[in-house]
Amino acid sequence: MSWQAIDRKSAPADEGPGLSDAVKEKIRAFFPRYETKRAVMLPALHVAQEAIGYISVRAMKDIAELLELPPSAVMDVVTFYTHYWTHPRGEKVLMVCRSLSCQLMGADKLQHAIETKLGIKDHETTPDGKFSFMTEECLAACDHAPCLMVNERMHKRVTPEQLDKLLADADSDKLPMPRSDLYDAPHGEKPARGH
Amino acid sequence: MELIQNLLANQLFFSVIMMAVGLGVIAGVSAPFAILFERKLSGWIQDRIGPNRVGPWGVLQPVADGVKFLMKEDITPAHVDKPVFIMAPFISMIVALIGFAVIPWAGEIHFPWMDEGATVRTQVANLNVGVLYMLSVASLGVYGVVLGAWASNNKYAFYGGIRATAQMISYEVPLGLGVLVVILIGGTLELDKIVYAQAQSGVWNIFLHPVAFVLVLTAAFAETNRTPFDLAEAEQELVGGYHTEYSAMKFAAFFLAEYSHMATNSALVIVLFLGGWAPLPFLSFWSPEHTWWNVGWLAALIKFGCFFGKIAAFLVFYIVIRWTVPRFRFDQLMRLAWKGMVPLAIGALVLQVLMTALGFIIRPERGFAGNLPTVLFALAGNAVLIGLAMFVTARSTREVTGRQDNLPAVGNRNANAKLSGIIQ
Amino acid sequence: MIRDEDIMMVAPPTLTTSDKLYLPQVIAGMRTTLRHMFSVAKRAETTVQYPEQKRKLRVENYRGVHRLNKDPDGRVACVACFMCSTACPAHCIHIEAGESPWPDREKYPVKFDIDELRCIYCGMCEEACPCDAIELTPHYDLVGKSRQEMVFDKEKLLRIFDETKDVKPRKNPPVTDYGLTGGQDKAVARPTAERKV
Amino acid sequence: MPKITVDGKQIECRDGVPVLQAVLEAGWDVPHYCYHPGLSVVASCRLCLMEMKMPHPQTKEMDWAPKLFPSCQTPVKDGMEVRFASEGVASSQSHVMEYYLVNHPLDCPVCDKAGECYLQDYSEKFGHASSRMVEDKHKNPKKDIGSKTLLYSDRCVVCSRCVRFGDEVAGAGELRVINRGHRAEIDVFPGVPLENELQGNVVDLCPVGALLSKDFLFQQRVWNLRSTPSVDPTTSAGATIWIDHNDDRIFRVRPRFNEKVNEWWISDETRFGWKYVADSKRLNQPLQRDNGAMKPLRWEAAPELLRRLLDEAASADQGVGVACVLSPMLSCEEAWLLSTFVRSRAPQATLVTGYVPVSGPDKTFPKGFKISAEKAPNRRGVESIIKAMGGPNATFEQFVKSAGDGKFKLAYVTGGYPQVWLTADQARAIGKVQTLITHDLFESALDEYATIRLPGASWAEREGSFMNADGLIQPFERALKPLDGVKSDGQFFHELVGRPGLYRGAKTREAMAEKIPAFGDIFVPRPEPEHAH
Known part of the structure; x- marks a missing residue:
């Protein structure tokens, strides 16, 4: 077919890293908490993304195998949520809100500044692997618009002028609490909520 | 020489010659050229030129x-009925041609070498019931059409044949x-005498009965x-009508028959x-006392020429009518006839009967005046x-043309109401 | 469905007595017939002695033999959508479609035959064509020795385009973007501005 | 039977069906994409919306509720009152249609679905005449997602029928919706293509031209095709199908709804199993052995010749030495005509059930769709005819054995299988029969022993009925003219028996039902509602 359809029949040349046995074990640990294995999908994906930085094709296959689902079902979920990355991301992911309040308060200028400064667009990563950029539907902090999130840390009322400083700051993504506390721990103990 | 002269004095021989002339001239030459x-x-x-590719002016x-x-x-x-199918066009042809047997081309001719008072008739056969013969032969013409149509075993041909039959029967009445x-x-059935009467008096029958003339012509x-x-x-509706299934020479026979018939x-x-x-x-060309118009080759030729010229003019008339008057619808055709x-x-006949009864009789010896x-x-x-x-x-x-009010209703009620308003 | 208000009833003409008698009208008709018969000068004007003389045609709308247009790259413009053969009342167009060898299109006619003897030159194919690929040319003196010869194939129809494009240029500029590229290649030819209106 | 009022008209409907299904069955034309009676309901296409009467919150009087409800997700309830003929519904339909067409490419001329595309139909009936979209259309790529299917995701309306079919009916779930919002598209996991035995159905399911069969791609425009109702000839399940054909060529086979057998689906085996019909290797000339060499035989002379041969073979012993192999590829009517003929000349002739190809075990899919292992359509039909005819009978193996023992003087062997069905050994054993008449589609190992070799017609060129493995007798019609030189089997047997006129399946069935009452009871599936898809 010379008018070429994308070939989806053969696996990509680089499937990326798979899940190690330890990570798989970590996912299996979620199984007793839910009625079905399918329900473990979201935590499993988080675990996987945490382990290898993004969710590779190989990882999706591994998860599908663990959850006894067709791999396409995993891909369905992965592509539905914007926070799951299907390709490697940088150390710091900058997220700019594109919802109404932030946009009114100048998030578009902020986005433009980031894009020109780093030379990347939505869901792209700088060549040096330091920064990735994505737009976000709502960061739930409209009173502090425009917001910018660096990894899991929220920065409020960010202006393009502050951007240089922010990018230079090595601790810009540092959280006020241990990261693991953000998620439900596997064994049922109540995690401490941040902020 | 004497033999030829004797032969030419012989009526039988002359009839044969006339037959040859009739067949040859009419069927062989005049029909194709017509x-x-x-x-x-x-x-x-x-506003076209017409055939112009074969020979000069297409001749x-x-x-x-x-x-x-x-x-x-x-x-x-x-699927045809073979014998009848093959016969039909030639019946048509023959019937169209045998009518010529009683046509008095140039009346009686006296040649100088003949006995005093003796003449030959330029006619194949001088029947004393010539008119009847003509009528019967003309009505035979329908046989060719109907047989051909029936033998074709084709619905279009069949319709054509049926129509032809009804039409011929209807139109033979006013013709007769x-x-x-x-x-x-003239009180005679002899064609020859009818012509002589007109030639002698100069009163052509058309001047007596223009209405009858138009009826007979139609x-x-x-x-x-x-x-x-x-x-x-x-x-439009019958493909080719009665000759739908005919081709080649058989079709040509039908075609020639039509022109011979004309x-x-x-x-x-x-x-x-x-x-x-x-x-x-208006002029008297002949009287029993002055037979000069019956004597010699020249007179014969002029007379023949006159007759033939009239036929030619008639053919032109036929053709001009063909390109002038559109075809009738069948019900119109029937209404026109009946x-x-x-x-x-009938009116014309009554008129003539009245004339005869009242003594208004043509007396050829008196001339036109x-x-x-x-x-x-x-x-x-006639007036x-x-x-x-x-x-x-x-x-x-009743409208003679146009929509018939006894046709089934079409369209919607509204429109029909409008229509009936128009008709009433 | 014909609506009531669309029906127009035409009243049959009312006939005068002379109309009803036929003969006066026949004679009036004969006058017309005879006038034409004797008008010699007119006759010469209206008849053309084909093939020695040829009539001047209005090239834009004459419906002669078909041609298959080419796009600027010289490829057949047809996308084998079968609209012409569907529209054809004489069923004289026979198409076999296949995958095109070009990246910007997916379908093209592998075979495109028109039976010029069956064709009634109604121009419906031209009307139906969504990419103005089939057009009727002013070329009308069309002869052949066999029926087979009169079935024009794709190559012949494309050749006719080459022969006639000077006389009758393609009616509309070629449009190659029928959504056929599937968005993989943004740089596709766009309809010109005038056409978009 | 609940009664509901639709557009002021009361209709009776089946229990437990959605309003949409009920009104479709009652003849309403309600647009819908995502709803399919064989799949779960998601109510995502928002086209089948209706107005419904509900008690007013304050006055408690029944009144039209201000919002619209998806009729596919609302089960019928006795006394319910709904309407589709309202301005609100019409405007909703036209606006939803406009949304669907925002990104849909206008490539109908090259789209194989055009003509049976519901986007086209609904756009015409319920949509806007023109698009207000001035921006460039968002174009998703074409995807090669399997050996038999192509996905044009730019044409997709994301009704998710194919996804649900994969999950629920086929059980493989290769297709998924990826991304979300206006970026949503159907896709497979890279390297895990759509390869299941029911995959062809997604092409029929797709209401637009997104999923296309590679086999049918660019072959024909659908409006040129004529559909003939038929029955699956490849397995004993008896799936009912449509044969889509034009100019005496089959172009595709589609499922025909059948509530008792295959519902809305067919397997790929059935869908693509017709290819042998157009095989160039098919026999197309009756042959007769004359001094060792095969000479052409005229069809007209064949009945007389067969009668003579049969009479000769049966003259001495009432036809004990005569065998007739009734292939399970024959229709019931044909098997009956042939056995009647043989028995009329040789009352003691042995009737043999032909070879029944079997491959693997039966396969059952999650919702109960079955692929049967028996690869012949009419084994039960032939068996019940042999049983009803009485007299000597045999299985195919027994026949081969006794033929090898030289028991038979004459044998009429019918084949008609698309694949090779005889081993050389079997052929050699059958070849011991002195007068061997074969009736087959393709050349076989029997040919070198045959006295007369008749070319058979494929099922698409015949008519009659098949009895499926569950004993359901389902008629099928003739779709194609037989190949040049081939006579339809039924017609030939009809002439052999000496019945007047042309062979018609239904006529023969009537005559047959007089002799074997069981065959009077044929099953014709109820037609699907006109506006359903």
């Missing part, structure tokens, strides 16, 4: 056509009545299946109404007839 002439004329009428077109007809594949479809008028004028058109009476071969019928009308071979009306022509023809009162009376009678016809027609509410 076809060419028709095509030429129709071309002119339609060899009939030859080319003839060759084509002969060389073409002669198809006899599998019109001819009867002429018979009553009926003659219908008898030949020419437009506007060619319903038997109406292309010539025969014109000859009949000419004899009956237009003085036959008499060159001019409600128009038959009453008028002597017969003037008769002519005037006849014309007055009355026409007036009556106009009176009746004007009073008739």
Whole structure:
């Protein structure tokens, strides 16, 4: 077919890293908490993304195998949520809100500044692997618009002028609490909520 | 030389010659050339040139056509009644030709080498019931059409045949009545005598009975299946009508028969109404005392020429009518015959009967002037007839053309209401 | 469905007595017929002695033999959508479609035959064509020795385009973007501005 | 039977169906994409919306509720009152249609679905005449997602029928919706293509031209095709199908709804199993052995010749030495005509059930769709005819054995299988029969022993009925003219028996039902509602 359809029949040349046995074990640990294995999908994906930085094709296959689902079902979920990355991301992911309040308060200028400064667009990563950029539907902090999130840390009322400083700051993504506390721990103990 | 002269003095031999002339000239030459002439004329009428590729001005077109007809594949479809199918076109042809047997081409001719007072007739057979013979032969013409149509075993052909039958039967009535008028004028059935009477008096029958003339002429058109009476071969609805299944020479026979028929019928009308071979009306060209018009080659040729010229003129008339008048619808055709022509023809007949009863009789020996009162009376009678016809027609509410109110309703109620409003 | 208000009833003409008598009208008709018959000068004007003389045609709308247009790259413009053969009342167009060898299109006619003897030159194919690929040319003197010869194939129809494009240029500029590229290649030819209106 | 009022008209409907299904069955034309009676309901296409009467919150009087409800997700309830003929519904339909067409490419001329595309139909009936979209259309790529299927995701309306079919009916779930919002598209996991035995159905399911069969791609425009109702000839399940054909060529086979057998689906085996019909290797000339060499035989002379041969073979012993192999590829009517013929000349002739190809075990899919292991359509039909005819009978193996023992003087062997069905050994054993008449589609190992070899017609060129493995007798019609030189089997047997006129399946069935009453009871599936898809 010379008018070429994308070939989806053969696996990509680089499937990326798979899940190690330890990570798989970590996912299996979620199984007793839910009625079905399918329900473990979201935590499993988080675990996987945490382990290898993004969710590779190989990882999706591994998860599908663990959850006894067709791999396409995993891909369905992965592509539905914007926070799951299907390709490697940088150390710091900058997220700019594109919802109404932030946009009114100048998030578009902020986005433009980031894009020109780093030379990347939505869901792209700088060549040096330091920064990735994505737009976000709502960061739930409209009173502090425009917001910018660096990894899991929220920065409020960010202006393009502050951007240089922010990018230079090595601790810009540092959280006020241990990261693991953000998620439900596997064994049922109540995690401490941040902020 | 003497032998030839003797032979030429022999009526039988002369009849054979006339037969040869009739067949050769009419069927062999004039019919094909009438076809060419028709095509030429129709071309002119339609601002075209007409056939012009074969020979100068296309005069060899009939030859080319003839060759084509002969060389073409002669198809006899599998489903036809074979003997009848093959016979039909030739019946048509023969019937069209035998009518010429009684046509008095140039009356009687006396040649110098013949005995005093002896003459030969330029006629194949001088029947004392010539008119009847003509009528019966003309009505035989329908056989060719009907047999061909029936034998074709094809619904279109069959419809054509049915139409032709109904049409011929209908139009023979006014034709016969019109001819009867002429018979009553001269009191004879002999064509020859009818012509001599007109030639002697100079009163051509057309001047006595123009209405009868028009009726006979119209009926003659219908008898030949020419437009506007060619319903038997109406292309729009019947493909080719009765000759749908015919091809090659068999079709050509039908075709030639039509043209021969035209010539025969014109000859009949000419004899009956237009003085036959008499060159001019109002003048006496012959009387039993002065037979100079019957003597010698020259007279014979002039007379023959006159007759033939009249036929040619008639053919032109036929052709011009064909390209002028559109075809009738079948119900119109029937209405014209039965409600128009038959009453008028009866009227003409009554007129002639009245004339005979009242003594308004043509006496050929008196010449034109002597017969003037008769002519005037006849014309007055005809005027009355026409007036009556106009009176009746004007009073008739039924539309002669256009939509028929007894047809099934079409469209919607609204529209029909509008329509009936228009009709009433 | 014909609506009531669309029906127009035409009243049959009312006939005068002379109309009803036929003959006066026949004679009036004959006058017309005879006038034409004797008007010699007119006759010469209206008849053309084909093939020695040829009539001047209005090239834009004459419906002669078909041609298959080419796009600027010289490829057949047809996308084998079968609209012409569907619209054809004489069923004289026979198409076999296949995958095109070009990246910007997916379908093209592998075979495109028109039976010029069956064709009634109604121009419906031209009307139906969504990419103005089939057009009727002013070329009308069309002869052949066999029926087979009169079935024009794709190559012949494309050749006719080469022969006739000077006389009759393609009616509309070629439009190659029928959504056929599937968005993989943004740089596709766009309809010109005038056409977009 | 609940009664509901639709557009002021009361209709009776089946229990437990959605309003949409009920009104479709009652003849309403309600647009819908995502709803399919064989799949779960998601109510995502928002086209089948209706107005419904509900008690007013304050006055408690029944009144039209201000919002619209998806009729596919609302089960019928006795006394319910709904309407589709309202301005609100019409405007909703037209606006939803406009949304669907925002990004849909206008490539109908090259789209194989055009003509049976519901986007086209609904756009025409319920949509806007023109698009207000002035921006460039968002174009998703074309995807090669399997050996038999192509996905044009730019044409997709994301009704998710194919996804649900994969999950629920086929059980493989290769297709998924990826991304979300206006970026949503259907896709497979890279390297895990759509390869299941029911995959062809997604092409029929797709209401637009997004999923296309590679086999049918660019072959024909659908409006040129004529559909003939038929029955699957490849397995004993008896799936009912449509044969879509034009100019005496089959172009595709589609499922025909059948509530008792295959519902809305067919397997790929059935869908693509017709290819042998157009095989150039098919026999197309009756042959007769004359001094060792095969000479052409005229069809007209064949009945007389067969009668003579049969009479000769049966003259001495009432036809004990005569065998007739009734292939399970024959229709019931044909098997009956042939056995009647043989028995009329040789009352003691042995009737043999032909070879029944079997491959693997039966396969059952999650919702109960079955692929049967028996690869012949009419084994039960032939068996019940042999049983009803009485007299000597045998299985195919027994026949081969006794033929090898030289028991038979004459044998009429019918084949008609698309694949090779005889081993050389079997052929050699059957070849011991002195007068061997074969009637087959393709050349076989029997040919070198055959006295007369008749070419058979494929099922698409015949008519009659098949009795499926569950005993359901389902008629099928003739779709194609037989190949040049081939006579339809039924017609030939009809002439052999000496019945007047042309062979018609239904006529023969009537005559047959008089002799074997069981065959009077044929099953014709109820037609699907006109506006359903």
